[in-house]
Amino acid sequence: MQLANRVQTLTPSSTLAITAKAKALKQAGHDVIGLGAGEPDYNTPEYILNAASESMHAGLTKYTPAAGIMELRQAIVDKMKNDHQLDYQTNQVIVTLGAKHALYTLFQVLLNEGDEVIVPTPYWVSYPEQIKLAEGKPVFVTAQEENQFKVLPEQLEAAITDKTKAVIINSPSNPTGMMYTKEELATLGEICLKHNIYIISDEIYEKLIYTEQQHVSIAEISDKLKSSTIIINGVSKSHSMTGWRIGYAIGNVDIIQAMTNLASHSTSNPTTVAQYAACAAYQSDSNAVEEMKVAFKERLDQAFEWISALPGVSCIKPKGAFYLFPNVIEAVKRTGFETVEDWVTAILDEEKVALVPGSGFGAPNNVRLSYAIGLDQLEEAIKRIQRFIERHQQ
The missing domain is CATH 3.90.1150.10 (Aspartate Aminotransferase, domain 1)
Known part of the structure; x- marks a missing residue:
């Protein structure tokens, strides 16, 4: 075969x-x-388990909108405002079957054959494979150990061609655990703006930081960078909900709508019960x-x-x-x-x-x-x- x-x-x-x-x-x-x-x-914390159980017993077990239930999209919008002082609307959010599926769907709607995506090395294992599945080309830029595994501005500049569509920024990083500072992100962002390329900001580990350095989303640095950035996140790591498979993408409304259209023909919607569990994760002040x-x-x-x-x-x-x-x-x-x-x-x-x-x-x-x-x-x-x-x- x-x-x-x-x-x-x-x-x-x-x-x-x-x-x-x-x-x-x-x-x-x-x-x-x-x-x-x-x-x-x-x-998974008990209050989240309880919320899932309550939703099931309340009969909330049916199909939902392809982009996710409004309650969860609003909770994500509220989270972005509280954590990053970023203003989004619910039509700029799609809830997906984990952050991995958010990335997969994003590459499918963003890339045409031959489009290049800059992937800093070391990288999370699925980035290049997902790019190739979308007929794109991963372009690897080696972040050296002596630079704390962070890509330098001159490396990013040198990797950009007329086929470059996007760059991936994963901070904190899997597998290195490194983090970019606000100043470093601002410098990389200016290069992206100059060349009019998208920034895919994978922030799935944002809540798991062990130094005084604060997580900064590149989208919060300026309105222009916000417009060029698609943020990928979810509850898997932050709330120990890996198996619930709830992630999301947030950003440009046309990109999010295209992702929603694709999801409507592939997954229909994320698991309903898991969405209500994720609502509890974002709406509670549990320690x-x-x-x-x-x-x-x-x-x-x-x-x-x-x-x-x-x-x-x-x-x-x-x-x-x-x-x-x-x-x-x-x-x-x-x-x-x-x-x-x-x-x-x-x-x-x-x-x-x-x-x-x-x-x-x-x-x-x-x-x-x-x-x-x-x-x-x-x-x-x-x-x-x-x-x-x-x-x-x-």
Whole structure:
């Protein structure tokens, strides 16, 4: 059977692949510690669960508008006003099946064949694949470790061509946890305005920040930048709602309408019950999110100390998200392996610790590990990695 060309070049998600292998080993009875999954280990807060239950029992289980229920779109508009002093209307919002689907739908309506999207490296694994599915071309710009994994203005300027349609900005970043400052965003934004290109601002980790630096959306810097920016966000990470699949895009009304038209012929609408749960997430003043963030900060501080002490491993301390992204190439060489992928596979086979190779993020010398697990498990995982390095060290 001949499959469509558009799917034959797709690379499977490395994060989901390593998680699946770890789960298979665990089901076979092995003591596996998975550091690959990109989701909080906390359950969804109780008040959100209650809101979902109440909506079901009230009969709110039918189709909704393709763009999402008005209550949730209004809650998102209110959130943007409260958090960023940004004024939007509800017709500038589409609720989607997770932030990933918001991005997918956006690329489908924004890109024509050959259009280029600038993707800073390291990148979240699905950016380039989604761009290719929309017949666009990802243009990679390497953000160096010595620059805190942030793209410099001259790099952005050099990457822009007459085919450039957009640039992706992900701050805080998956996989690096880095954040741009307001000044850095303003400089990058001016370049985008000069060349009349869209800014796709992925802000899914905005609530998970562990320094005094505040999250800034590039859209709040000026009215012109707001007009050129489509913000992608959702409740998955901030409210531990990964499986509920509620994300959103907010921005240019014509783009949002096009996304809504496409959604009406693909998904019909996001799951109704999940939408009412997301309403509760945004409308409540619960401190459950803050409690999770405090725990993640403790884990980050401790895990960073442990990781930085491993032989042949160096790491920049992230400011947000819940990942460490250490450079392990020296440890790989010391232990006699050819590639980081081989090294990661051997650690999973021998020590039953699942890491994600950085090649899936465009950074072949690194690995990503999630600290969204308990401290005891984190400590045990890093002890196993150290034991592996010491056993193979040449």
